[in-house]
Amino acid sequence: MFQKILIANRGEIALRVLRACKELGIQTVVVHSTADADAMHVRLADESVCIGPPPSRDSYLNIHQIVAACEITGADAVHPGYGFLSENAKFADILAAHNITFIGPSGDHIRIMGDKIEAKRTAKRLGIPVVPGSDGAVTEEKEAKRIAAEIGYPVIIKASAGGGGRGMKVAHSEADLEVALQTARSEAGAAFGDDAVYIEKYLQKPxxxxxxxxxxxxxxxxxxxxxxxxxxxxxxxxxxxxxxxxxxxxxxxxxxxxxxxxxxxxxxxxxxxxxxxxxxxxxxxxxxxxxxxxxxxxxxxxxxxxxxxxxxxxxxxxxxxxxxxxxxxxxxxxxxxxxxxxxxxxxxxxxxxxxxxxxxxxxxxxxxxxxxxxxxxxxxxxxxxxxxxxxxxxxxxxxxxxxxxxxxxxxxxxxxxxxxxxxxxxxxxxxxxxxxxxxxxxxxxxx
Structure with missing residues (x-):
C-alpha cells in the first residue's frame, strides 16, 4: 500500500479522496493555488504545497509543479480526482518516469479512450454496441453526405477530441450538413486544437x-x-x-x-x-x-x-x-x-x-x-x-x-x-x- 498520496485536485473531490486516504491510514498531500489557500481540503491534509496563482494553467494543470511537489514531500502516488489532469496521458507517463504511481489507467488506455474515433473502434472490437456512423474522421463534404445518406438523417457531427458539447452539431437534412460540418470542425479546432470530427446517427429521444x-x-x-x-x-x-x-x-x-x-x-x-x-x-x-x-x-x-x-x-x-x-x-x-x-x-x-x-x-x-x-x-x-x-x-x-x-x-x-x-x-x-x-x-x- 502507498505511504503518501498527493491529491492533484481541489474542492469536494479533493476532500473526498483525502477522507478515503485517511480511512486507509495513508498520509496525504494536497496541492493548491493561492486562491484555495483557505479551502477545506488544504486545512485537513497532512501536508499542503502551493503550486501557483489562481489560473488553472498556472496551478492545477501545471504538471512540472505537481511532480516537484511529489518529490519535495516524498509522495509515492498521485490521485487526480476528476477534471484537470485526470485524463491526461502525458501526466500519467511523466509520473511513471519518476517512479510515482498514477492512480488511474495507463497512459495508453487514456489515449485510446480520449480519442473519440479510436475509442469507438476499440469499443466495436471489444463487442460493445456502437452508434451507426463513420469509421473514422470525416474531412470532405462529399464523404459526409454519403455516410449521412447511408445511416439516415438526422445525424450528429462530433469532435474527435471533444467533450462538454463543444464541436457538436446536428444536421436534419443534406442542406444542413455543409454548415454543420464546417461549424463543428471550427469549434473543435478552437476548443481542443484538433479539428477532426466524425458522424453518427442522431437518436431522437434517448x-x-x-x-x-x-x-x-x-x-x-x-x-x-x-x-x-x-x-x-x-x-x-x-x-x-x-x-x-x-x-x-x-x-x-x-x-x-x-x-x-x-x-x-x-x-x-x-x-x-x-x-x-x-x-x-x-x-x-x-x-x-x-x-x-x-x-x-x-x-x-x-x-x-x-x-x-x-x-x-x-x-x-x-x-x-x-x-x-x-x-x-x-x-x-x-x-x-x-x-x-x-x-x-x-x-x-x-x-x-x-x-x-x-x-x-x-x-x-x-x-x-x-x-x-x-x-x-x-x-x-x-x-x-x-x-x-x-x-x-x-x-x-x-x-x-x-x-x-x-x-x-x-x-x-x-x-x-x-x-x-x-x-x-x-x-x-x-x-x-x-x-x-x-x-x-x-x-x-x-x-
Missing part, C-alpha cells in the same frame, strides 16, 4: 446510461451497475440516479456483463465509465471516461462499496476486492449537483457563503468542500457540493430528496437548489419519464 466498471490490469473486470444521467443542460449532467428507472434487471445484467468483459479483455486498470445512449431497448456506445466520475456516490450508495478505496487498492497492485457475484444492488440513489449559479440563467455566482447548513438523517450524504464564511473563487468550475440521497426504492428516495432539499441552506450566493426543488415535484421526474432533451425543454417553458 436516455444517457453509463456503466461503472473496474479492471485490475491483469485481465479481470467487474461492473458496479449503471447510472441514469439523462437530466442534462447543454450536455452537462445535472441530476444522476442509480439504478436507471428505464432498465429492468435483465437489461442491466446484459449491458453490465458486456462492459465488464470488455474491460477485462482490454487489460484495463482502475475505474472507468462506459457511456451509452439508450433508445427502444438498444444501447449505443458514445464514450468512455477513464477516471472517477462526479456521480460516483450514487453507485456507492446502492452497492455499499467505496470506489475511491477500490481505486487506491487496484493502483497499489492489490487487485479488486470483490468478484462480480459479490456486488449486489440495494435500493435507489439520486444525486443533485449543487452549483454556484443563478438557477434561471445559470450564470456563475461566486462570492462569500454567509450561511451553509446541510441536511441530515438516514440515507443523506453531502459531498462538499465549502463552509460558512468560505469565499468561492471565480476561477474554477461552479460545483460547490453534491446532495446524494438513498432509499429502499425510488419512491422513498424521492420523498427523502424532497425533504433534504427543503433543509439545505446556502446563503450569500445564488445556487441551483431552487431548480431541484422544482424538479422533485414534477410528475415526469416522479415517473422517471424523461430523456436527454427533457430538461432543456422544461427550462425553455419556464422562461
Amino acid at each position: 436516455r444517457h446510461i453509463e456503466v461503472q466498471v473496474f479492471g485490475d490490469g491483469f485481465g479481470r473486470g467487474v461492473h458496479f451497475g449503471e447510472r441514469d444521467c439523462s437530466l442534462q443542460r447543454r450536455h452537462q449532467k445535472v441530476w444522476e440516479e442509480a439504478n436507471s428507472p428505464a432498465l429492468n434487471a435483465e437489461e442491466r445484467s446484459r449491458i453490465g456483463g458486456i462492459c465488464a468483459k470488455a474491460i477485462a479483455d482490454l487489460g484495463y486498470s482502475g475505474a472507468g465509465t462506459i457511456e451509452f445512449l439508450y433508445e427502444n431497448g438498444e444501447f449505443y456506445f458514445i464514450e468512455m471516461n477513464t477516471r472517477l466520475q462526479v456521480e460516483h456516490p450514487v453507485t456507492e450508495a446502492i452497492t455499499g462499496i467505496d470506489l475511491v478505496h477500490e481505486q487506491i487498492r487496484v493502483a497499489s497492485g492489490g487487485g479488486l476486492s470483490v468478484k462480480q457475484e459479490d456486488i449486489k444492488f440495494n435500493g435507489h440513489a439520486i444525486e443533485c449537483r449543487i452549483n454556484a449559479e443563478d438557477p434561471r440563467t445559470f450564470t456563475p455566482s461566486p462570492g462569500t457563503i454567509t450561511h451553509f447548513h446541510t441536511p441530515g438523517g438516514l440515507g443523506i450524504r453531502v459531498d462538499s468542500g465549502v463552509y460558512s464564511g468560505y469565499k468561492i473563487p471565480p476561477y474554477y468550475d461552479s460545483l460547490i457540493g453534491k446532495l446524494i440521497v438513498h432509499g429502499r426504492n425510488r419512491v422513498e428516495c424521492m420523498m427523502r430528496l424532497r425533504r433534504a432539499l427543503d433543509e439545505f441552506v446556502v446563503d450569500g450566493i445564488k445556487t441551483t437548489l431552487p431548480l431541484f426543488r422544482d424538479l422533485v415535484g414534477n410528475a415526469d421526474i416522479a415517473n422517471g419519464d424523461y430523456d436527454i432533451h427533457w430538461l432543456e425543454k422544461y427550462l425553455a417553458k419556464e422562461e
Whole structure:
C-alpha cells in the first residue's frame, strides 16, 4: 500500500479522496493555488504545497509543479480526482518516469479512450454496441453526405477530441450538413486544437446510461451497475440516479456483463465509465471516461462499496476486492449537483457563503468542500457540493430528496437548489419519464 498520496485536485473531490486516504491510514498531500489557500481540503491534509496563482494553467494543470511537489514531500502516488489532469496521458507517463504511481489507467488506455474515433473502434472490437456512423474522421463534404445518406438523417457531427458539447452539431437534412460540418470542425479546432470530427446517427429521444466498471490490469473486470444521467443542460449532467428507472434487471445484467468483459479483455486498470445512449431497448456506445466520475456516490450508495478505496487498492497492485457475484444492488440513489449559479440563467455566482447548513438523517450524504464564511473563487468550475440521497426504492428516495432539499441552506450566493426543488415535484421526474432533451425543454417553458 502507498505511504503518501498527493491529491492533484481541489474542492469536494479533493476532500473526498483525502477522507478515503485517511480511512486507509495513508498520509496525504494536497496541492493548491493561492486562491484555495483557505479551502477545506488544504486545512485537513497532512501536508499542503502551493503550486501557483489562481489560473488553472498556472496551478492545477501545471504538471512540472505537481511532480516537484511529489518529490519535495516524498509522495509515492498521485490521485487526480476528476477534471484537470485526470485524463491526461502525458501526466500519467511523466509520473511513471519518476517512479510515482498514477492512480488511474495507463497512459495508453487514456489515449485510446480520449480519442473519440479510436475509442469507438476499440469499443466495436471489444463487442460493445456502437452508434451507426463513420469509421473514422470525416474531412470532405462529399464523404459526409454519403455516410449521412447511408445511416439516415438526422445525424450528429462530433469532435474527435471533444467533450462538454463543444464541436457538436446536428444536421436534419443534406442542406444542413455543409454548415454543420464546417461549424463543428471550427469549434473543435478552437476548443481542443484538433479539428477532426466524425458522424453518427442522431437518436431522437434517448436516455444517457453509463456503466461503472473496474479492471485490475491483469485481465479481470467487474461492473458496479449503471447510472441514469439523462437530466442534462447543454450536455452537462445535472441530476444522476442509480439504478436507471428505464432498465429492468435483465437489461442491466446484459449491458453490465458486456462492459465488464470488455474491460477485462482490454487489460484495463482502475475505474472507468462506459457511456451509452439508450433508445427502444438498444444501447449505443458514445464514450468512455477513464477516471472517477462526479456521480460516483450514487453507485456507492446502492452497492455499499467505496470506489475511491477500490481505486487506491487496484493502483497499489492489490487487485479488486470483490468478484462480480459479490456486488449486489440495494435500493435507489439520486444525486443533485449543487452549483454556484443563478438557477434561471445559470450564470456563475461566486462570492462569500454567509450561511451553509446541510441536511441530515438516514440515507443523506453531502459531498462538499465549502463552509460558512468560505469565499468561492471565480476561477474554477461552479460545483460547490453534491446532495446524494438513498432509499429502499425510488419512491422513498424521492420523498427523502424532497425533504433534504427543503433543509439545505446556502446563503450569500445564488445556487441551483431552487431548480431541484422544482424538479422533485414534477410528475415526469416522479415517473422517471424523461430523456436527454427533457430538461432543456422544461427550462425553455419556464422562461
